[in-house]
Amino acid sequence: MPGVYRPQEDSFLLAQALREAGGARDARVLDFCTGTGFLAVTAAQLGAASVTAVDIATRAVLTARFNARTRGLPVRVLRGGLDAAARTGPFDVVLSNPPYVPHGGGRADPRWDAGPDGRSVLDPLCDELSNLLSVKGFALVVHSGFSGVDETLGRLRGGGLKAAVVARQRIPFGPVLQSRVGYLQHAQLADRDTTNEEVVVIRADRTRSRGTVDCALCEG
Numbered sequence: 001m002p003g004v005y006r007p008q009e010d011s012f013l014l015a016q017a018l019r020e021a022g023g024a025r026d027a028r029v030l031d032f033c034t035g036t037g038f039l040a041v042t043a044a045q046l047g048a049a050s051v052t053a054v055d056i057a058t059r060a061v062l063t064a065r066f067n068a069r070t071r072g073l074p075v076r077v078l079r080g081g082l083d084a085a086a087r088t089g090p091f092d093v094v095l096s097n098p099p100y101v102p103h104g105g106g107r108a109d110p111r112w113d114a115g116p117d118g119r120s121v122l123d124p125l126c127d128e129l130s131n132l133l134s135v136k137g138f139a140l141v142v143h144s145g146f147s148g149v150d151e152t153l154g155r156l157r158g159g160g161l162k163a164a165v166v167a168r169q170r171i172p173f174g175p176v177l178q179s180r181v182g183y184l185q186h187a188q189l190a191d192r193d194t195t196n197e198e199v200v201v202i203r204a205d206r207t208r209s210r211g212t213v214d215c216a217l218c219e220g
């Protein structure tokens with residue numbers, strides 16, 4: 001549908017990271033911020049046991065439902081945010097390509113704009129992930145280097161998850177980032193010569209049951 005984010009480099013990098021992680025066979029999968037449902041459809045095609053897709057935009061929900069149904073894939077598509085996702089978990093695999101573009105003011109586009117530092121959706125997602133994931137579940141989240149890779153890793157680790165960058169790709173600025181060059185420079189996120197961004201996929205793993213206390217004597 002018009003107005004729904006078209007899958008692009010970040011979507012494809014995340015889909016590739018899912019394949020490299022071994023796919024989604026027999027897993028309960030969440031695609032948070034699904035847009036067209038591209039990642040939800042990919043997970044279903046890779047043999048997921050169930051796929052739940054969540055997006056805040058009605059047009060995205062309708063588009064994702066259409067894309068799943070016309071492919072004969074059983075994807076449950078819900079309209080909402082993290083609350084809707086949390087009500088339907090836990091999940092063995094969480095995928096997310098959230099909005100992450102730093103936005104300096106004016107009219108924001110909820111498909112990609114995510115506050116002054118690009119983290120208005122990322123931060124709550126990072127904080128909620130340990131509750132969304134089943135024991136031994138993992139998440140793959142994609143975002144730009146402009147939105148703070150160290151912040152994401154720190155938040156995930158602070159929430160008791162193991163976290164690391166598993167894929168990186170440099171891509172030239174598209175029209176959205178071209179329109180933000182002035183703000184990125186003003187916010188000291190980019191310098192005058194920057195014409196591309198690094199997109200990263202971060203993997204986060206639940207390594208133990210919730211409530212388990214860290215204890216050096218108990219390790220091993």
Ligand SMILES: C[S@@+](CC[C@H](N)C(=O)[O-])C[C@H]1O[C@@H](n2cnc3c(N)ncnc32)[C@H](O)[C@@H]1O
Pocket residue numbers: 004005006007008010011032033034035036037038039054055056057060080081082096097098099100110111112121
């Ligand atoms: C960058 S697009 C990604 C779409 C798709 N996952 C892909 O890779 O092609 C981000 C999507 O997140 C949705 N969105 C924005 N804020 C959200 C929120 N708080 N909760 C759920 N979805 C949100 C937007 O409507 C948009 O469809």
